[in-house]
Amino acid sequence: MTRFIFITGGVVSSLGKGLMAASLAALLQARGYTVRIRKFDPYLNVDPGTMSPYQHGEVYVTDDGAETDLDLGHYERFTGVPSRQSDNVTSGRIYQTIIAKERRGDYLGATVQVIPHVTDAIKAFAVAETDGLDFVLCEIGGTVGDIESLPFMEAIRQLRNDLGRERTAFVHLTLVPYIAAAGELKTKPTQHSVRDLTALGIQPDVLVCRCERPLPESDRAKIALFCNVRQSAVIPALDAKTIYGVPLQYHAEGLDRAVLEAFALPAEGSPDLTRWDRITERLGNPEGEVTxxxxxxxxxxxxxxxSLNEALVHGGIANRVKVNIRWLDAEMFEGDSDELAQQLEPLHGVLVPGGFGERGSEGKIASVRFARERKVPFFGICLGMQMACIEGARNTAGIGGASTTEFGPTDEPVVGLITEWMGKEGLEQRAAEGDLGGTMRLGAYDAALSGNSVVASIYGGTAISERHxxxxxVNVHYKDALEQGGLVFSGMSPDGRLPEIVERPDHPWFVGVQFHPELKSKPFDPHPLFKSFVEAAVKQSRLV
Incomplete structure (x- = not known):
């Protein structure tokens, strides 16, 4: 019997619902239960694929090619359960589906309304593909009181009635602020948030209270009294030194026990948190550090x-070192070689990540050149690989006008628009003037590695699958010229048409990949490329 845990938030955003959901799932998993986590996003975009990173943060990509909320990255990193397209839905996708059905006449002349049509669609999403699971955790984006989230709140209220109390529980994350002038924590915002939630017909079973100071038992008792929950189900949530210590903290405060008790399930004993103890021990006691x-x-x-930030942390865990990340705006290196040398010389590794658009591209190319010439470990991801190929074309292959058609017309398109490729369903095609949303090469694709390559030794094999x-x-027609300049194409798509990995065998560590390896890295299973890159940075630190 699958049980559903609905997670809501109140008072303010950015309290850490996604991290709490991931931690709770990890605790249930450590008790032997099977879990899956889903995210309901109230915004009208069909997915976050066309949204600026400054609006929404990174876009997380699943194996099956869905562009999703970054919280799904937390879910995967904490549980190891691969997310799917069915694990993230937005209001835009719900309405798009309903309007398409209405246009086809599927509603047989009925008036299409928020209730029941929108709420029914949300409920169908929540319960789809959940057979055989013990727990499905559903996180509702936004905060209680948002107009956008009302259909989702109504849908989960209905699901309590549809599925029964024995199969549903509500966990509400709220804020207990510390007022310095008064010298105390204030419970009133939590009381108001729960009042708003109950006005929507939802009575929380567990309250998670974010606070910057320890929550006194008297305040827990007060919250329990006014919010109609058991005192043992009022769970303090203080800041942790590392996000990977959060599951341990939540267990210590009784979150997993409170949730199991809400389902009338046995909560005796302790989950096996060995791997979380090991991770936090390594993070807390590094044997060195790199930048x-x-x-x-x-x-x-x-x-x-x-995900990139976390993958570098994972590489540090694997090498028992602390990884200090210095975020550098590529634009400041454009035309300023002195600034570039001043910023990059102290580093033990240089990484150029993915991105879109021309802004900062020459700074990225200059950074690649610096790393190549100074023998500093270099890692290029997606656009970073493309910039490495353009740098190699210009400076080692004699193609001075090398560029990418992404930035405009060029006589030497070392990088160009990909118009067709072999997907899981056969040949996929795209046009330059087509829609932006959902039209990229998305999801997991296989690649074949050269047997004697650096990356084959890193992966421990020649067949890999990574997310794109x-x-x-990169234009494969330039392969020979680039390889003559020392940039070897060590990974290709199985049909040999699409470059996947480039490397420089004469360099201490120089790898560019077209995919996003950071999306598959986990604290208890660091991605081999990040593990190797940080290892190379450790060696570099001994030379600087």
């Missing part, structure tokens, strides 16, 4: 590179 420079376009918002999100591709 990696990330030369990107969206460095003003850390969430724009959330890109519209432009």
């Amino acid at each position: 990696i420079g990330v030369v990107g376009k969206y460095v003003g918002l850390a969430d724009a590179y959330k 999100r890109h519209r432009y591709e």
